[in-house]
Structures are given as structure tokens and as C-alpha cells.
Amino acid sequence: VARQDRAVRTRRTILEAAAAVFDERGYNSATIGEILTRAQVTKGALYFHFSSKEELAMGVFEEQLPDSPLPPQDTRIQELIDSGLVLARRLRTEALVRASVGLALDQGATGLDRIPAFRMWIDQNARTLAAAKSRGELLPLVDVDETAELVVGAYSGVQLLSQLRCQRQDLEHRVAVLYNHLLPSIVVPAVLARLDVSTNRAERLLGLLEEELVPAWAEAGTAQKGD
Amino acid sequence: VARQDRAVRTRRTILEAAAAVFDERGYNSATIGEILTRAQVTKGALYFHFSSKEELAMGVFEEQLPDSPLPPQDTRIQELIDSGLVLARRLRTEALVRASVGLALDQGATGLDRIPAFRMWIDQNARTLAAAKSRGELLPLVDVDETAELVVGAYSGVQLLSQLRCQRQDLEHRVAVLYNHLLPSIVVPAVLARLDVSTNRAERLLGLLEEELVPAWAEAGTAQKGD
Amino acid sequence: VARQDRAVRTRRTILEAAAAVFDERGYNSATIGEILTRAQVTKGALYFHFSSKEELAMGVFEEQLPDSPLPPQDTRIQELIDSGLVLARRLRTEALVRASVGLALDQGATGLDRIPAFRMWIDQNARTLAAAKSRGELLPLVDVDETAELVVGAYSGVQLLSQLRCQRQDLEHRVAVLYNHLLPSIVVPAVLARLDVSTNRAERLLGLLEEELVPAWAEAGTAQKGD
Amino acid sequence: VARQDRAVRTRRTILEAAAAVFDERGYNSATIGEILTRAQVTKGALYFHFSSKEELAMGVFEEQLPDSPLPPQDTRIQELIDSGLVLARRLRTEALVRASVGLALDQGATGLDRIPAFRMWIDQNARTLAAAKSRGELLPLVDVDETAELVVGAYSGVQLLSQLRCQRQDLEHRVAVLYNHLLPSIVVPAVLARLDVSTNRAERLLGLLEEELVPAWAEAGTAQKGD
């Protein structure tokens, strides 16, 4: 099994390097060669784990799926905000997440099916919004699907601009601004007043997670999901 | 001089083809070869007009600068909306505009200075917002610069998602949704009630422009600018 | 006739520019474009006078044929030396001569027949050596043809090395050294003692020429040639 | 390791083909394509071993450095002659040597540092001449450095002319002629009389080398070097 351990590590190394390069250069300009150099791995190794550049990209793509589940909140809409803020933070700190989003937005990623990634993201938001609506958190006129697409689209754009202007350094702030501007037209005033959209909320949330309080409500969270 | 006419036409043909390819493939994946094929032009012709792929991209970039001036409106904020809606429409109908925006958002466009394009767009919005604010159209807490960046970022993302999902066919609708969600947190209620954010407004505005009523208030518009 | 004057001047301008570029870059790396720029002439003009790059090179090649005839000397061998020293000087000062020699030595000059140039040069030397021999200036064992080829070959190499080391700045000195080393094995001691191989001899000779004493023995020279 | 063997062979094949093409066409006119064809190798193979045309040229350049050491002789000046004659022979029989010299003389070889090659050659000659002088083999007025440069330059030119006229077929003869003409003004008569400058001397020397008498005085030679 020692063998497999190493294999897993190698795979991870490659993925990490690929993520970095994809993020910096975009799919097309990223070269296998640079990934190789950065991962300190040879062609043979890479092609053992991934049989093509495309598959490598898909590997990066899928690697970050396990969204860390977040602590449940009073309102669904707060949970929506939380996931957005946490994503912002992870975008700044985790190359794989960065590359994932980058790839999804990269027009040049020929042959990569970028739609599912957005679908998942949108659906996730739509589900949360639907739950919020059924609990009376949203204004009556809100169209859940439309809003979900809007939020994802706007978020993507904000992230892109942040990247262009300052390497995403102010991403969390920009995302907070985005939510602050969108929520008044989505959420009922009573709920709106109680939402926390502060910039450092993501940090606090992730702090909690690492304190291993996680498992507790991780289960609770999934149990509660179907309410 | 007839000679030069043809040159101008050729240049235009190339630009148009380049715009299409850049739009479809992204800067990096676009190949000179495909542009050549699409433009029905030879390498020689292309390299006579543009000395490199990069310069070609810059050509596309600059070609659409002439924002058609729009008719002045009662409120500045309505003018902001108008420019957004009109841009949405042009994005759907004009390949060059499409490519311009695509290029500006394209990470792979090495050596292309994408920042100025955004700067201009943001500044334009910031100026309009400032004017609106000084006329009491905005809520007191609105930070003009922050909001301008937000609007541009969100718009970009919405446009990107629309492209991905349906080739921008519903772009105008999505932009309208965006404005409908953002404005309540920006504009004072009194003004908000009078805004027109209908999807087909862009079409109507551009219809007017072509009726050549343009010159009339084009002058008036500039004269009034200083109010 | 004014027309023709201009044509001649244009032709000359082009030739001069071509010479410079050929000299600096070599035949293959020289580009029509650079010649055009340097000559301040358009493509049409160039292709009116020379129908191809090759022909242009041939033009450069032939332009310097008119070896300025030199004043006759007591011994034929001194005349041989004179022509070598004068060539050295012209190589330093006249771009066309430089380019001519450069082209003749340029392996990359595809399609250019470089042999005739050498033939002429060798034959010229052989003739002078033969005359010298018939007048008893040479050692009995000297093989005129062999020696002529040797001199031309050695001269070429010395020139090349001088170019490589210092842009031919010391060419005249090197040529003098060459003659000083070769002559003892070619010329009879009595003549050898009276030869002038000083470095600045070329300058003095060319000085004379410009004082227009030229025509006088120019005729005399050709008359005497057959002796 | 069998793998590596093949690589070494491939590398050699490429070098050989490159040498041939560089020799025939000159650096600039030589095309990678022709080298590929001649070597029966694909671009991938070539660019695995050499990352650019320039580096390929440098490879050719360095490959022939190992001057076969020659048997020591009674006089240093004879050793000088020997090295010249042997080089002449190798120029005729070994493509790599030919290309090396060709490249060094090729003006078009942009980016190739041709000067060191000449420096080495000149210095080698200068050292031998200096040794000869200190042993009283040379005429008192001989300037060692000047003469070394002369010899190298003249040799180069003679070689060039031989190539042009008959593909270097008579190179050894021409080199012999060169030495025969130069030596009388360099060497004292007593030594001069005993020198062997016969055309086929190179062949005899190389014959000895192959008879494996080599090692014997190869050591002796280096030991003796300091005398």
C-alpha cells in the first residue's frame, strides 16, 4: 500500500502544479512542460496518472468538489452568503479552487465541458434559495432560478475583475459589496437586518471548522438538509 | 485612392473575421490560420495590415471605441441603465463588440493590456453615478467608485454566463435582471419607481438613433453635459 | 535626360544601401525590407531597377569592377603590391567594395556565381606575376599560377580575420605583413630590397590619383600594358 | 542504458547531417528541414537534443575540439606545419571539422561567437611559434603574435578558395604551397632545409596515429611539453 500512497501523493503534486499553471496562464497557454517542471515530475509519471492534458484539467476541475460543509445558520440565506464568502477566501488561498474557477471561465479550454461546473454551482444556490423562500425569508416576487443564475454570474464577474485589478487581494470585500447590493432586493427586511455579511466572516467560519467542532454539526447539517 | 478603399475594406474584413474567431475560441486558441480562412484573405494581406497576432487583437480592441452616444434622459441613472442595455444588445449583434469584451475578459490574452478597457468602462460608470449622486438620485450611503466597479464586474460575469449557457441570446434579459436587483440598493425610491429597465428598451433606443434624430440631441447632449 | 539622371541616381542609392546591408548581414540575412528602408525607396522602385534579390547582389558585385588604374612602377611586382594595398584601403572606405568581397566570400549567397569574381582577381595577379617573371623579377622556381592563387586566397583570409577582429581597421597593416612574409620566397633579392610595402603607401597612391595626374599615365598605363 | 546508446547515436547522426548542411549552405541558408531530411530524423528528435538552430551550430562547433595530438618532432616549427597539414586532411575527410571551420568563417552565423574559435587557433600557433623562437628556430625579426595571426588568416583564406574551386580536393597541396611561401621569411635557413612540407605528410602522420603507436608518445609528448 506504500506504493499507492506514493502514487496518491504524486497525483496530488501534479494536480497542484497543474492548478497553479492553469491559473497563471489559462488552459491553452499552460504547457505540460511547465507543469512537469513545477511538479518536479517527468512526462512518464504525468501520463501515467492523466492520459491527456484535457483529463488533467478535468482532474483539477473535480478535485475541489468537496465543499467543506459549513455550520448551519438561523436563516438559509445566511448560509448562502456564508458559502459565497468562504469560496472567496478559498479562491485567495487555494490554488486548486482558483484553477477550477479559472478553468470554468476560460473560453480557451477547448473540449472541456465547463457547463456542468456552473450548473452545479447554480443549482446549489437555487436549492438554498428555494429553501429560504419556503421559509419566508425572501421577498415574494423573487424568481429563484433567475436569481440563482444572477448571483453566480455576478459573483464570477466580480471575482474576475478582482483578479485583474489586484490578484484577488480584495476579493472578499468585493463579494461582500456584491451581496450588500443584491440582498435588499431579494430578502425580506426583517431577515435582511440580521444577516452578517462582514468581510472577515469567512475567516471566522473557517477558523471554527479547523477547531474540529466540525464533525458535530457536519452530521447535524446533513440530517437537517431535508427540512 | 480606389486602392485605399479596397485596403480599408480588407482591413475591415480581417478585423471582423478575427473578432469572430477570438470570440469563439478565445485569444490563445484562436489561430491566424482560421482567421485567414474565415476572412478569405492570405497571410500576406493580414500581415500587411497587422504585424502580429497581438496587434490584430489590439485592432479589434480599438475598433469599437465609438460608443454610440445615447439620448439624454431625465435621470442620470436612467442613462447608466441605457448604456448597459444598449451594450447588451450590441454584444448580441456586433461581433467586434463581442470580441472586444471577450478579449478584455480573456486571461490568455498575453501582452494585451486589458486593464485600460476596464478602467474606461468603470470610469464611465463612476462619472455617471457621481452625476446622479450630485443630483440626489442615489441613496446617501452609496460609494460611487465601489459601486461602479461592482456594476462592471457583475455585468461582465452575467454576460459571460449568458454566453456560456445560450450564446448570449438572453443577454438583455439577464442584464435587466441584474439592474433590477442592484438598483434598489443604489437609487432613491422616488427615482427608482420611474426607471425603465424593460428588456426591449435597448432596441427602441437604437431604433431612434438610426432614424437620424441623432444629430439633434447629440449636440444638445454635449451642450447639456455641463449642467 | 533629366529622367535618366534621376534613374541613375536612384539606382546608385539602392546599390549603396544594398551594399551596406549585404556587408552587415550577409546575403541571406539581408532583407529587401531593410535595403528599402535604408535607401528611402519603395518596393516598386527597387523592383524596377532590379528584378530580384539575386540580381541586386549581382549589381553590387559588378559595380566595383572599375579598378582605379594605378600609376606604373619600376617593377611589376611593386604594381602587384600596390593593387593589394589599394584594395585594402578601399575595403575600409568603400561600402560597395566591401560588399563585393563579402558577397564573394559568402557561402550563403545561393545562386550567386562567386567563382568569376575570384577568377578575375586571380587572373589579374597571374598576369602581373607573369610579366614580372618575364622581366626577371621573380625567383626561378616560382609557379605563376600557383602563386597567384595563393596570394588571392591568403589575402582573402587575412581580410576576413581582420574584419572579425577589428572591423578591418588594421587591414592595411595585415596586408603589408602578408606581403612581407610572402615576397622573400617569390622575388629575387635585388628587387626585394627596393620594394615599398609600407602601410600608408595606398593612401599616398590614392592621393596622387585624386590630384588628377591620373589621366596622364592612365593612357600611358594601358599603352604600356602589352609590353 | 541501451536507450542511451541510441540517443547518442541519434545525436551523432544529427550533428553529422547538420555539419554537412552547414558546410554546403552556410549557417543561414541551412534549414532545419534539410538537416532533418538528411539525418532521417524528426523534428521531435532534433529538438530533444538541441533546443535551437543556434545550439545545434554550437554543438557542431564543439564536437571536433579533440585535436588529435601529433607525434613530437625535432623542431617546433615542424610541429606547426604538421598540425596545419593534418588539419587540411581532416578538413577534407571529416564533415564535422569542415563545418566547424565553415561556421567560424561564416559571417551569417548570428549569435554564434566565432571569435573564441579563432583565438584558440591563433593562440595555439603563437605558443608553438614562441617555443620555436626560444629554441632559435626563427629569424630574429619575427613577431610571434603577428605571424600567428597571419598564418591563421592566410590558412583560412587558402582553405576557402580551395573549397570554392574544387571542394577542397587540392587543399593539402595548397596548404603546402602556403607554408613553402611563408616559411623562408620565418625560419632560419638551417632549420628550413630540414623541414618536411610534403603534401602527403599528413596522411603518413595520421597513419601512424592509427597504428596505435599513439599512446606511447602521447604521454611522452605531454611530459616533454615543458622543456
Added chain:
DNA sequence: ACTGTCGGGACGCCCCGTTCAT
């Protein structure tokens, strides 16, 4: 099972000599 070396070839960009209408 995994890693490294060497090689294969399709393109990509662009340079450059040349022609054609005017």
C-alpha cells in the same frame, strides 16, 4: 505499478521575396 528517456509530427506564428493593378 510506476517513472524516465527519447522520439514523432502536426501546427503555430511570422518573415520575406515577389507580383499585380493602378
Added chain:
DNA sequence: ATGAACGGGGCGTCCCGACAGT
């Protein structure tokens, strides 16, 4: 004599196999 267009290659990049070791 000119501006515009033509098109053949040139060099180099890059994704990827084919195997040989381990």
C-alpha cells in the same frame, strides 16, 4: 513607381506515444 496582396517556407512549440528500467 506605389500600395496592397500573395503564399511558400522557416523555426520552434507542444501534446503525446513507445519502451525500458525498477
